[in-house]
Amino acid sequence: DIGDAVICLTNDITQQIEFENRLKENEKHYRSLFYGNPLPMYIYDRKSFVFLDVNQAAVMKYGYSRNELLNMTILDIRPKEDIEKVKADILKFRNGIERRGIFRHLNKNGEIIYVSITANTINFFGKEGELVLANDITELLHIQNELEKSQKEISKFAEHLETVREDERKTIAREIHDNLGQALTAIKMDLSWIESHKDPEEEVFQRRIKSSKKIVYSSLE
Numbered sequence: 194d195i196g197d198a199v200i201c202l203t204n205d206i207t208q209q210i211e212f213e214n215r216l217k218e219n220e221k222h223y224r225s226l227f228y229g230n231p232l233p234m235y236i237y238d239r240k241s242f243v244f245l246d247v248n249q250a251a252v253m254k255y256g257y258s259r260n261e262l263l264n265m266t267i268l269d270i271r272p273k274e275d276i277e278k279v280k281a282d283i284l285k286f287r288n289g290i291e292r293r294g295i296f297r298h299l300n301k302n303g304e305i306i307y308v309s310i311t312a313n314t315i316n317f318f319g320k321e322g323e324l325v326l327a328n329d330i331t332e333l334l335h336i337q338n339e340l341e342k343s344q345k346e347i348s349k350f351a352e353h354l355e356t357v358r359e360d361e362r363k364t365i366a367r368e369i370h371d372n373l374g375q376a377l378t379a380i381k382m383d384l385s386w387i388e389s390h391k392d393p394e395e396e397v398f399q400r401r402i403k404s405s406k407k408i409v410y411s412s413l414e
Contacts, residue, residue, distance in 0.1 A: 233327040242266040256301030306331045
């Protein structure tokens with residue numbers, strides 16, 4: 194007989210509280226990283242391709258409202274000619290593997306933008322989701338293309354300039370050769386005239402004339 198004794202049952206819920214607190218902290222951390230990220234981020238269902246969640250940066254980048262995006266699939270922001278390849282690429286990747294690449298997307302105005310994608314498979318409230326970070330590099334690619342175009346134009350100009358310089362060198366060399374030839378011809382004629390009007394007996398003088406004429410002839414060959 195225990196009379197008026199009271200039986201109390203206790204259950205230590207310390208671990209449960211700690212677990213719930215960690216969940217709340219993780220959720221807070223996720224919300225900060227996802228919703229506060231300055232780059233577009235979204236999560237989509239890997240089976241249906243439907244958007245499951247989007248951040249404000251994605252709303253701003255693609256031009257749709259949050260509700261519009263959540264009623265769309267990721268195929269709606271891809272050019273029609275890319276859709277089949279998109280489906281095939283998504284299906285061939287295994288869970289848990291980070292994927293990167295540059296892809297073409299469409300905003301609400303129908304403009305094509307180029308985005309650098311980083312994607313990871315996650316469990317999103319029981320659904321097999323894909324967490325995507327999309328960085329718009331359209332302007333960067335435009336600058337890169339313009340730079341490559343400028344470099345090609347500079348290279349072509351340098352080749353043209355070298356051709357012009359080579360032509361100028363040939364022209365100058367030809368002019369020098371022609372002028373020198375004319376001068377030597379004139380000297381040769383003068384030497385021949387002097388040779389014919391001097392006393393043939395002056396051997397030294399004659400030898401000097403013949404030597405000079407020999408040099409002139411060699412230069413004209």
